[in-house]
């Protein structure tokens with residue numbers, strides 16, 4: 001059982017594809033034979049700028065989809081041979097065996113989800129824990145969690161609206177799907193060439209993020225109850241602040257959820273009454289036990305959302321085998337529009 005991986009050999013170094021040992025899954029861990037692995041903006045930021053300390057040589061990539069190859073001690077959630085998807089733990093454990101762009105990868109039992117007959121490439125576009133964490137965690141936006149089939153919102157939530165800035169991003173598309181399945185009214189933004197995608201996802205109000213008129217169009221939809229900036233760049237946060245605090249008008253108080261730190265260079269100052277917090281979320285934290293059960297248990301929302309087709313994300317863009325990882329990192333650094341880059345380690 002030979003493993004082969006795309007290694008980032010040194011900090012900010014080259015990506016080299018080579019044979020390597022196959023890891024043994026430890027207590028509560030599972031060895032996955034990886035058929036598809038997504039790469040995402042965070043991978044590019046680590047490969048190019050080493051934004052967090054990691055152990056090298058390193059293997060990037062998450063989530064992975066494939067079949068269960070072997071079970072570590074104590075694992076009972078899935079069986080050998082089952083088709084699954086799972087976020088990897090490489091940013092937590094920082095070791096190569098936990099990265100996704102390799103033929104065999106070690107994942108955590110608690111986060112693995114069975115996918116039935118869903119394509120592996122499609123499954124990796126759907127399995128991010130960030131949108132459901134940001135929307136439905138008890139310490140995050142704490143919105144009402146969706147069910148399959150959909151159930152009515154409680155009366156206290158009926159008619160509430162969420163602004164999802166960046167609706168064509170990987171995080172934005174999934175956030176729209178989750179919020180719509182829960183029953184909320186969704187206002188979202190993208191470039192005009194992605195309006196069709198946002199419409200298909202069910203967004204109720206869709207605006208061009210680059211059109212200055214979008215500010216007043218969103219103000220005309222007030223009140224907006226929840227604010228989620230899935231882009232979290234100075235340009236996106238500045239525009240959201242124009243919606244909340246236009247010159248000469250009173251500030252509308254809001255708490256904006258971001259995916260990057262509000263302290264990043266170039267981020268605008270927040271007016272009194274407006275707060276912005278970067279989403280930090282552990283699926284294992286004691287306060288997230290209910291959330292984890294709802295999303296990740298056997299028969300939970302993620303499994304049912306993937307199998308039923310309720311969950312929709314950006315389309316998968318398969319870039320090739322392990323040799324394509326370097327090219328994928330370059331593509332992500334330049335920025336992609338409405339697509340998830342996917343590597344097939346056996347291609």
Ligand SMILES: NC(=O)c1ccc[n+]([C@@H]2O[C@H](COP(=O)([O-])OP(=O)(O)OC[C@H]3O[C@@H](n4cnc5c(N)ncnc54)[C@H](OP(=O)(O)O)[C@@H]3O)[C@@H](O)[C@H]2O)c1
Pocket residue numbers: 040041042130165166168169170171172189190191192194209230231232233235236258259260278279280335336337338339
């Ligand atoms: N904190 C966390 O836990 C966490 C987790 C996941 C991701 N993230 C971060 O969240 C960000 C989004 O990740 P992702 O994977 O969803 O990104 P992505 O899919 O690569 O985002 C691409 C999209 O961004 C949109 N976009 C680019 N610049 C924009 C701008 N100035 N205003 C509005 N939209 C803009 C583009 O929309 P159009 O093409 O329609 O213009 C494009 O579709 C990244 O920075 C990532 O590192 C953080």
